[in-house]
Each structure stands twice: as structure tokens, then as C-alpha cells.
Amino acid sequence: MKLNLGLIMENLKTPYERVAGYTDGALGLIGICPYVAGQQYAKDILYLAQWPQLRDEPRIPENVILIGGGDSALAFLEKHQINGLIFSGDCTLPGIMLEVQNIFFKYDEKEHALLNALLMNKPIQNILNACAAIMNCHASLYGSDYMLLGYSDVNLPPDSNALWQETLVANRCQIPMNTQKRDRDKAFQSKSEAGPRSVFLNTVGSENTHISSAFYHDDLHVATLVFSSDSGALSARHLWLADYIVETIHKSIIERFSSYLNPHDYLRISLITALRYAVVSDSRALKINMSRIGWRMNDDYRILLIKLPSDSCNLSHSLHAYENVFADAYPNYVTFWYDDYIFVLLRNDACNELEKYLSVLKKQLTQSNGSCSVGMKFCDLNQLRLHYELAAMPHKIHIFAKQRIKFYRDILETHIVNIITSRFPLRAVCHTAAIRLQEHDIANGTNYLETLEIYLLNNRSLLAASNKLFLHRSTLAYRIKCIQNITQVQFEDPDERLHLLLSCLALRIMSRNSLTDVDYPGANPQDAHYDFILEIREHTKGSKPRKTEAAKPPVPGQESK
Missing domain, CATH: 1.10.10 (Arc Repressor Mutant, subunit A)
Structure with missing residues (x-):
């Protein structure tokens, strides 16, 4: 994860003596390495050197940490417009190197936690917890109407924080939002802006304790993320950090909470995540999007899995062909590629009317030389992964190999007994x-x-x-x-x-x-x-179990002998 000097200064335990240049700029540093004279220097690396190594060099890196030098080193860095920190000459180079590396490692771990939450499509609170851990303050998310969508339970404001308590009671943001500079917190369009897009909010007191970042889909406001600190003032370095967080989670927030996107798209994403990780994540956002198309978590569902020959070359054409089959028959369905199957999820009436359209489906299967397995009807979308595995089972059984359409119900009894x-x-x-x-x-x-x-x-x-x-x-x-x-x-x-x-x-x-x-x-x-x-x-006799040869099962007709 990229940092700036300001964030490194904030996390250092060893005190530094002097600061040169501007330390709260954009996040651009990816790591630290020792300074070696005469080499080419990267702009995104923080270099560590002893003062005598640097003072006679004609070319200086843009970001440095110096051991020793005092005022002379400070004047030298300011003369060359270098951003840097100056430590006492008593500090050791390996000690400072290790401490700064640990700061990068710490933020890398926090970034990994955020990316993992996004990848697994975890509930919005998990994502906000990861955001709050990176910012080291509380995070709350509000909709386009500033109603509370979720908040982190990490770094929660104390009960004495009246503004937060009012927000919880009203379920709506009680902090005055800045609306005069809408272009600054628009959706991210360019990474070359001179200043951060996140802004400080005007709250009671002289310190900046709140930062807001808005999410836009085209020109339409979707949500606002607010970071609040009760442990001290926030600075420009935190604005850049908030920008990075919003840029990272922007796509996920738009997919979850934008009323301007096709809810079927988010439903497909959620179903694929549920199949991959065996859990339906962020059920609140999923329920919101499902309600927009009239779906519910406890509706009746049935899974169909269509398997095509391994030599099928035009997969997108095949998917489109089967989408047409189901579109004509079932208004309530979702279909997409997953693993080796065309995954079809039928809902309510479509589940009950399946038998009527099997002839049409069989005709398409014959044309594409494919086969289709039909799962059981179920009424809890949280069981999606389980019913996917059940629906896939007929494809794996050799006695069904030549059947175009095969039903799990035909092996239900055998499966249970097995x-x-x-x-x-x-x-x-x-x-x-x-x-x-x-x-x-x-x-x-x-x-x-x-x-x-x-x-x-x-x-x-x-x-x-x-x-x-x-x-x-x-x-x-x-x-x-x-x-x-x-x-x-x-x-x-x-x-x-x-x-x-x-x-x-x-x-x-x-x-x-x-x-x-x-x-x-x-x-x-x-x-x-x-x-x-x-x-x-x-065991009932109080002795250890003896080793025996595998007992043979009784042969029918011989048990009584």
C-alpha cells in the first residue's frame, strides 16, 4: 500500500528532530531502501542514509530519511526542495529501517483485509471495519438521502459523542455536508488532480475531526462515506488516505447501493460469490436490490445446470441461446457461466412450470449436444451452494450420461441412504x-x-x-x-x-x-x-479396543446359519 511521509511520521515510535518539505502530499511511497551513491533513484521509494553520505552528492532522491546532520541537513534538504525526516545521530540505520518497514507492513496487512472483504463480497460492516482500521478512526456510510446505510464497530465514538448518538436515533446523518464543491468529491475521473477529493466537514470546534467522501455514478450521487475521529484532529494526509479508500471500494458501493444500475447485475455478482464461498454475503444490500425486481430471499428457487461438450468454442453464443430459451418461458430467472456449467436460477412460478417447457429445452440441448441437470426446489437463498452441489450430482453419475435432462430427485433416496x-x-x-x-x-x-x-x-x-x-x-x-x-x-x-x-x-x-x-x-x-x-x-469392558480384521458384511440368506 502506498503511503506518504506524514503517515510514516504519525506511526513512528522513535522521535525525529526535524522535518523538511511537505509531508502530507499524495500517497506515493511504496517502500524504503538504503541510499547508495551514484544509482538511479525511484520517485516512489523512501531512501535512508547517513548525513555524510548525502551532503556532497549532486543528485538527491525526492524523499529521504537522514541520520544526523541537524540544522545543516535541514538547510540542505530545503535548498534542494527535498521532503524528508532528520533523526538524531545516535539512531542506528538498521533500527530506523526496520521501524519504517514495519509501518509499510502494517498498512499492507490492513489493505489486504479490505481487499479480501471486497473480493468475498462481505457485509458492508466488514468493509467499513477494514476502512476504519486503515484510517484509525470511525467510518459510517450514508445513502444519497443521507440515511444511515452502515457503520463500523471499530473505533466507535463514545456514548458522550452527542452528534453520533443523534445520528443513531434519527438513522440519518446529523453532520452538515459540504455541497459547494461538488466537483471535488465526484466519482474518480483523473488521478492527476493537485489536491485530494475528500473534504473536511464543518463541525463544532476548531479542529478537523470529520472527513467526507462522496460516491457518484456518472453525475448522480449514490452514497457518502464519513470518517470521524475522537482521538485528535485529522490532517491533509488523512484526506489522501480517504481518497485511496474510496477509490478502492467505489465499484462495490456503486454496485450495492446505486438505484441507477441494473439490479440483475448485482444479483449475479452476489450469487457467484455465494457459490464460491458458500455464503450469501451482505444480505442487506442483496435484499435491497432483490426487492427492486420483486424477489425475496425466501421465495421458491430451483437450479438448472447445463453442461456443454468440452470442444464448444463459442461459449457466449451458447449462453445467449439458452438465455433466449428461458426468456421466452420464464420471466423470473437469472443465468450466467459458473465453473463448467451454464447456471440457471428459476424463481416461484418458473419452478412450478418447468415441466411445460422441457421439450423446448431438450430441443436446444440436442442442437448443442449438451445435457441439463435439474435440482430440487428450495426456499432459502442461503442454501444456494448446497443445492448447487446437489444439482450437479446427476452430471457425475455414469448411468445418466446419455440423458439430455436428468433430475436430482431420481437419485434422492439413493443419495440419502448412501x-x-x-x-x-x-x-x-x-x-x-x-x-x-x-x-x-x-x-x-x-x-x-x-x-x-x-x-x-x-x-x-x-x-x-x-x-x-x-x-x-x-x-x-x-x-x-x-x-x-x-x-x-x-x-x-x-x-x-x-x-x-x-x-x-x-x-x-x-x-x-x-x-x-x-x-x-x-x-x-x-x-x-x-x-x-x-x-x-x-470400551464398555474397560479395556482398549483390540485390533481386528475388517469384518465382512453379512451375506443375505446366510445370517441365520
Whole structure:
């Protein structure tokens, strides 16, 4: 981060004796290095030298720190119009070098914190906290109507600060704003201006304790950033520092709070950030922009991910083609490129009317040789990253490779069971009646497990279940009688019926698992998962768990042997 001599003077612990030239100019120094006679000097470097090294040199750097020399050194620097600091001859060159380097490092860390907050699209308070840390004073942001948009909780004014307390109560800036020099705090158009664009505000007292910087989009006022200090007066060096901060955050503030920009643009930026960092940042600004297009955080949403062949050369043309498909069908949608997919977010009615337009989508997919996965409907935009991962899963499963349109709902049950079995031996908690039915089916070639599942799913309705199974009603009644004879189970207890139904579903999915470890890590439960039961048993005996070979899962039909 660039500094000026004034900021370095403000942070020095070792006292200096004299100051030459103007130290509160524009931020232009990027670091410090030792002075070497005869070399070319950079304008953005602060040079450190002993006074005897410099006094006979014909060419002098523009910014220097001298060790020793006193009044003679001061007269020499003023004669050559050099900006600099003069320390006592008792100071050591390495000591001053280290101290000034640490000042640059400190501001670099603060700059990194600000850039990180902007990159991750963090809430406005996080950004203002980073701004306040750089300025070492309080920061508050106001809209074009001077209503309070946010403030830092770093360097908060004390409760005795009446002006700030009035601002909090009114939720509006109570400081008189300077409006006579609007051209000085316009949006940044040129970096060659002679003076800073930030200005001091007229407050009670003779000291300058408030600085304001305005944000403009073209000629339209968007927001104003105010820095306030309760620990001392602010100077011209702080005006330049405020200019740098405003220039850094200008784009972000305009995107968040300008009512003159397309809110869809900010929505896209926020969604991409949420996908990248798994969190919807600055929900207040996002809600403001969403409300302008009639969207809410808790609306119904659905994600579509369109994957094109790797040899597709004209990506912008492909995106435009799919935008046209959705624009004709759905007025409420957002689309953009993310990773390897065209990301489409449908909202409310568009989620429910998806089925009507699948033929149009399939036609476009066929033309571009692409495929589309359809995620679940959800109602909390904070879950965007999670549902993105779920929507992407069908693209990774080999059995769906040739399908143009694939739905996550088709693997929902399998996915849930796989998550459980990757952490716990699910068969161990299945109902014994369901396990016995599965063993009977394997041994005798029957299909009683599926029959029981369909029968329970249809609330024990013989008519509905027989239609689902394409059986005669009397045939189904006979099967149910056989199931009861095999398992000795009754269907009167609702809790037992639920346990039976879940067991039938889990056993069916585990026996017909369509996912592999390649498709979904943990899809095939590892044998070692059974070892933890042995460890628990050993712990209950008060001894250390013994090392055992991986226990093999029971083979259907052999557990009773």
C-alpha cells in the first residue's frame, strides 16, 4: 500500500528532530531502501542514509530519511526542495529501517483485509471495519438521502459523542455536508488532480475531526462515506488516505447501493460469490436490490445446470441461446457461466412450470449436444451452494450420461441412504421382518420386499397398491398373507409400520445401488464401519479396543446359519 511521509511520521515510535518539505502530499511511497551513491533513484521509494553520505552528492532522491546532520541537513534538504525526516545521530540505520518497514507492513496487512472483504463480497460492516482500521478512526456510510446505510464497530465514538448518538436515533446523518464543491468529491475521473477529493466537514470546534467522501455514478450521487475521529484532529494526509479508500471500494458501493444500475447485475455478482464461498454475503444490500425486481430471499428457487461438450468454442453464443430459451418461458430467472456449467436460477412460478417447457429445452440441448441437470426446489437463498452441489450430482453419475435432462430427485433416496451407510451400518437397524423377507426373496426368487414397500406406501390400500404393482387385488391379498406368515408381523402399530417401510426402502436401495464410489464418495459402505461396534463393546469392558480384521458384511440368506 502506498503511503506518504506524514503517515510514516504519525506511526513512528522513535522521535525525529526535524522535518523538511511537505509531508502530507499524495500517497506515493511504496517502500524504503538504503541510499547508495551514484544509482538511479525511484520517485516512489523512501531512501535512508547517513548525513555524510548525502551532503556532497549532486543528485538527491525526492524523499529521504537522514541520520544526523541537524540544522545543516535541514538547510540542505530545503535548498534542494527535498521532503524528508532528520533523526538524531545516535539512531542506528538498521533500527530506523526496520521501524519504517514495519509501518509499510502494517498498512499492507490492513489493505489486504479490505481487499479480501471486497473480493468475498462481505457485509458492508466488514468493509467499513477494514476502512476504519486503515484510517484509525470511525467510518459510517450514508445513502444519497443521507440515511444511515452502515457503520463500523471499530473505533466507535463514545456514548458522550452527542452528534453520533443523534445520528443513531434519527438513522440519518446529523453532520452538515459540504455541497459547494461538488466537483471535488465526484466519482474518480483523473488521478492527476493537485489536491485530494475528500473534504473536511464543518463541525463544532476548531479542529478537523470529520472527513467526507462522496460516491457518484456518472453525475448522480449514490452514497457518502464519513470518517470521524475522537482521538485528535485529522490532517491533509488523512484526506489522501480517504481518497485511496474510496477509490478502492467505489465499484462495490456503486454496485450495492446505486438505484441507477441494473439490479440483475448485482444479483449475479452476489450469487457467484455465494457459490464460491458458500455464503450469501451482505444480505442487506442483496435484499435491497432483490426487492427492486420483486424477489425475496425466501421465495421458491430451483437450479438448472447445463453442461456443454468440452470442444464448444463459442461459449457466449451458447449462453445467449439458452438465455433466449428461458426468456421466452420464464420471466423470473437469472443465468450466467459458473465453473463448467451454464447456471440457471428459476424463481416461484418458473419452478412450478418447468415441466411445460422441457421439450423446448431438450430441443436446444440436442442442437448443442449438451445435457441439463435439474435440482430440487428450495426456499432459502442461503442454501444456494448446497443445492448447487446437489444439482450437479446427476452430471457425475455414469448411468445418466446419455440423458439430455436428468433430475436430482431420481437419485434422492439413493443419495440419502448412501450418506447414512457411509457413516453407519444401516442394515443393523433395519426391521428384522424386512431382513427376513429379503433373505426369502433371494432364496426363493420372490419379490415380497417390494410388495410390502408398495403396500405400506399406499397406506395398506389393496386397490391402490395392486394398481401400482400391476397385480390383481386377490393376488396382492395372497402375497400379504404370505408375508405375514413369513415374518409374523402385524400392521396395526403405526410406529412399526414406519420402521418397516424405511427398512424396505433402505434394503432395496442398498441391494440395487446405482451409485459408485467414483460417482459419490462413500456410496459403497466400507467393511471397516462395522469395527466401531466392536470398539464400543471393548470400551464398555474397560479395556482398549483390540485390533481386528475388517469384518465382512453379512451375506443375505446366510445370517441365520
